[in-house]
Amino acid sequence: MADDVNGKHSAQRLSPAAPTVLVIDDDPAVLHSLASVFEACGIAIATARDGLAGLEAFRRISPAVVLTDIIMPEQDGIGLIMEMRRERPGVKIIAMSGSGRIGKSDFLTVAKSLGADSVVPKPFDIDQLVTTIRGHLQLRS
8 A cells, every 4th residue: 555644654656757646535444445546557646644744745745636535634625725726736636525515515616616626526436536537647747
């Protein structure tokens, strides 16, 4: 599995030239599952367990794509998207969320309006998610 970048481990890359996908989610099962699938597909991955650790990892490893949950401790995904977009306007960001509403708007709609390139509802179709990530990685090269 990819190493967690919360300070206990360093980010793993499959090859020095491979662009990295940073996955930020507070659910260890989601991180483990996505790391296994992405690595099997040849996608280099780093993980973080909350929004604050995700922002630190974002600054340290400069990922090509960020896949972030919305509802997390320390810093939510909405604030994280806004900060990442300010710091690196060209980074590709995919927001994911299982539920939640802000007034009459859902979190994924808000995430998209604030800078997410793509949104993915949970539970997600893993093949579709891999295709989305590969598409964003190709856009960057």
